[in-house]
Amino acid sequence: MEELKQKIIDEGKALNNDILKVDSFINNQVDPLLMMHIGEDIAEHYRDKGITKVAAIETSGIAPAIMTASALQVPMVIIKKHANKLVSGGLLQTEITSFTTGDTFELTVSPKFLKKDDHVLIIDDILANGEAIVGVIRLIRLAHATVAGSAVLIEKAFQPGRKKLEEAGVEVYSLTKIISMKKGHIEVE
Amino acid sequence: MEELKQKIIDEGKALNNDILKVDSFINNQVDPLLMMHIGEDIAEHYRDKGITKVAAIETSGIAPAIMTASALQVPMVIIKKHANKLVSGGLLQTEITSFTTGDTFELTVSPKFLKKDDHVLIIDDILANGEAIVGVIRLIRLAHATVAGSAVLIEKAFQPGRKKLEEAGVEVYSLTKIISMKKGHIEVE
Numbered sequence: 374m375e376e377l378k379q380k381i382i383d384e385g386k387a388l389n390n391d392i393l394k395v396d397s398f399i400n401n402q403v404d405p406l407l408m409m410h411i412g413e414d415i416a417e418h419y420r421d422k423g424i425t426k427v428a429a430i431e432t433s434g435i436a437p438a439i440m441t442a443s444a445l446q447v448p449m450v451i452i453k454k455h456a457n458k459l460v461s462g463g464l465l466q467t468e469i470t471s472f473t474t475g476d477t478f479e480l481t482v483s484p485k486f487l488k489k490d491d492h493v494l495i496i497d498d499i500l501a502n503g504e505a506i507v508g509v510i511r512l513i514r515l516a517h518a519t520v521a522g523s524a525v526l527i528e529k530a531f532q533p534g535r536k537k538l539e540e541a542g543v544e545v546y547s548l549t550k551i552i553s554m555k556k557g558h559i560e561v562e
Numbered sequence: 563m564e565e566l567k568q569k570i571i572d573e574g575k576a577l578n579n580d581i582l583k584v585d586s587f588i589n590n591q592v593d594p595l596l597m598m599h600i601g602e603d604i605a606e607h608y609r610d611k612g613i614t615k616v617a618a619i620e621t622s623g624i625a626p627a628i629m630t631a632s633a634l635q636v637p638m639v640i641i642k643k644h645a646n647k648l649v650s651g652g653l654l655q656t657e658i659t660s661f662t663t664g665d666t667f668e669l670t671v672s673p674k675f676l677k678k679d680d681h682v683l684i685i686d687d688i689l690a691n692g693e694a695i696v697g698v699i700r701l702i703r704l705a706h707a708t709v710a711g712s713a714v715l716i717e718k719a720f721q722p723g724r725k726k727l728e729e730a731g732v733e734v735y736s737l738t739k740i741i742s743m744k745k746g747h748i749e750v751e
Contacts, residue, residue, distance in 0.1 A: 402639050402675040405632035432640065435624045443594035450591050451621065486591040 374414055374548040376407060377526060378561050387554040391473055391501075399498050399526060403436045411548060412440025415496065415524040418546050419445070424521050425491045426450050428482075428513065430505050433498035437526060441496060450486045450493075452509050455479040467511045472502035480508045487516035500525040500547060503534030510541055527551060530562070563603055563737040565596060566715060567750050576743040580662055580690075588687050588715060592625045600737060601629025604685065604713040607735050608634070613710050614680045615639050617671075617702070619694050622687035626715060630685060639675045639682075641698050644668040656700045661691035669697045676705035689714040689736060692723030699730055716740060719751070 386394040398404045415437070424445055429438030431454045442449040455478060466481040487493065495509050506523050513520050520543050528535060528547035531554075535545045550562040575583040587593045604626070613634055618627030620643045631638035644667060655670040676682065684698050695712050702709050709732050717724060717736035720743075724734045739751040 396672065397674070400640075401642075401672055402637050403628060403631070404637055405628050406635070408628060409632055432620055432624065432642070435621070436628045436638070439592060439594050439597060439625045439628060442592070443598055446595070448591050448593055449625070451589075453590075453621070483585065483590055485586070 374411070376410055378549045380404070380407065381527065381549060381551075381559060381561050385559050387556060387559045389556050390554060393499065393527070393529070393551065393554060393559070395498075395527065400433050405436075408436045408440045411437045411526060412442075412444050414548060415441045415494075415546065416444030418524070419494055419522060422494075422521050423492045424494045426487065426493045426518075428452050428487075428493050428495045428509055430454065430480075430495070430497040430509060434496050437498070438496040441494070441524070445494075448486075450482060452512065453481045454505075455481060465512050465515045467508050467515070469504045469508035472504060480505070480512055482512050482516070484516050487513060487518045489517040491516075491518035492521045493518055494521045495523040495543075496525070497523070498526050500528045500534040500538075500545065501532045503537040506534070506538055506543075507541060510538075510543055522546060524548070529554075563600070565599055567738050569593070569596065570716065570738060570740075570748060570750050574748055576745060576748045578745050579743060582688065582716070582718070582740065582743060582748070584687075584716065589622050594625075597625045597629045600626045600715060601631075601633050603737060604630045604683075604735065605633030607713070608683055608711060611683075611710050612681045613683045615676065615682045615707075617641055617682050617684045617698055619643065619669075619684070619686040619698060623685050626687070627685040630683070630713070634683075637675075639671060641701065642670045643694075644670060654701050654704045656697050656704070658693045658697035661693055669694070669701055671701050671705070673705050676702060676707045678706040680705075680707035681710045682707055683710045684712040684732075685714070686712070687715050689717045689723040689727075689734065690721045692726040695723070695727055695732075696730060699727075699732055711735060713737070718743075
């Protein structure tokens with residue numbers, strides 16, 4: 374997606390090989406027109422695939438996911454990311470550990486909002502090592518719903534996220550791919 | 563707003579005098595068409611007020627805020643709500659305590675995204691005692707930006723949030739007002 378690629382080139386910052394800052398248009402400040410175009414693009418790719426729900430990974434997945442859900446005319450379900458394990462009862466949950474930061478989170482969702490007839494599209498901002506989306510796949514399968522696929526705004530193509538998701542049988546649609554990065558330099562496909 | 567009022571009547575649940583569950587269309591599962599209409603309604607109310615940024619309170623403020631920001635054609639800034647105080651440097655932060663749960667949070671935002679020329683509209687899902695929005699007002703003022711007003715989807719009119727915000731000189735635009743509630747009963751104005 375050319376518009377997003379240009380934003381990454383203009384405003385993205387690589388702090389090192391691992392950490393990409395896109396806080397001026399995705400993570401902290403969010404450009405709503407860009408998000409609308411992103412939602413339309415993802416919806417176009419997954420149209421006629423029988424999607425019944427869009428799952429957003431908290432927090433940065435929410436803005437692109439609500440725009441995608443709007444374009445597909447289906448509900449969005451927020452997958453919450455709790456820093457600790459004190460989660461109230463009746464929720465589906467699974468633990469994930471961020472490869473980049475080492476932080477452990479509990480991903481949770483209420484089984485009320487993912488049913489066995491649901492065919493769910495997972496949306497997140499950045500795909501690196503894939504832990505978060507792999508966790509959401511587990512949650513969706515715990516709920517006996519099915520995974521329709523995943524979409525990410527930025528794929529760090531030099532990290533193993535795509536491989537892990539494809540091994541889990543899940544399609545990855547990425548709007549942009551970062552081929553390589555190091556401090557002060559980002560190469561976008 | 564009639565559409566939101568009807569959703570509250572149909573799907574909202576009062577667990578007691580204090581806790582309103584609207585998780586099937588606002589907090590956990592989110593109805594994107596409703597959010598678009600909410601965004602358009604809030605944007606209509608604050609149009610021509612010189613808004614330059616919409617501030618969303620994490621997590622449930624994000625979906626209505628991105629729709630409002632889209633309608634007003636201005637950026638959204640996410641005010642993060644950290645459960646602990648380990649916040650990285652260079653951020654503006656202020657502590658708030660939830661009256662309902664007693665939990666303490668650190669609200670944070672990067673000063674990069676709130677400047678002295680910014681005139682900011684604050685959006686959250688529910689106004690009860692007003693702690694979160696009062697905290698965001700402090701953050702905006704710490705950044706030397708100005709507050710244009712606030713908008714909430716649901717005002718619990720029997721709690722003191724509106725009074726506190728108005729005393730702080732901030733307009734409150736609420737799309738629906740809950741006059742009273744108790745277990746199993748919600749009265750919406």
